Amino acid sequence: MMELVYQPHDLLWVNQLANDELTPAWFHLKDLISRPVVVRRAPYEADRIAVGIRGFNRSQRHASFVTSQAVFRHITPEQLVEKQSWHTQQQTHPLPHWQTLTQIDRIFRSFDLSWGITGSLAFELATAVETANQQSDIDLRILAPTTLDKRVASELAKELSTLQQRPDVQIETPLGAFALSEWVHTSGSVMIKSNQGPFLTQNPWQTDSD
Incomplete structure (x- = not known):
């Protein structure tokens, strides 16, 4: 089965991030249920999808990664x-x-x-x-x-x-x-x-x- 490839700017709803990174103060994991992450451009890594997390204003942006298993909804x-x-x-x-x-x-x-x-x-x-x-x-x-x-x-x-x-x-x-x-x-x-x-x-x- 061919692995689904996500394009930059696709919106993904996920239930967790791929790594235990230090997230910014304005971000809470519960936000992931209602706020999708945005696929961003980055060098390919096996089953690590590069994404950006959006906050509530333009200054609130955070680069992260998710796995394909974490994705439960996808909109292009x-x-x-x-x-x-x-x-x-x-x-x-x-x-x-x-x-x-x-x-x-x-x-x-x-x-x-x-x-x-x-x-x-x-x-x-x-x-x-x-x-x-x-x-x-x-x-x-x-x-x-x-x-x-x-x-x-x-x-x-x-x-x-x-x-x-x-x-x-x-x-x-x-x-x-x-x-x-x-x-x-x-x-x-x-x-x-x-x-x-x-x-x-x-x-x-x-x-x-x-």
């Missing part, structure tokens, strides 16, 4: 889009971001592209805990296991730039993630954020050894 950024729960969140916690997500969804559908929500908006949509605010960024990702045509990407970026709230879009490839805005505005190399650290490449889908 793309599944959050499928649920479309920002419509109900608008009723309980009004923010302009929710209406913007409706506009973004329309744009992505017109390009027939799958997209996901990450960051504080994703955390709030997944938990109903009011973690987003007026200053929150709209962080998105596009899963692109194969090459995304640059002309299509440029048209998409142009459409998104017309929105009053401009999203920050990362394109996730097998090598790592890079910014849509950087890619469409440069003819040279782009910065890839990988599990081994950042690196520059002219082809985000191909290693130098390929």
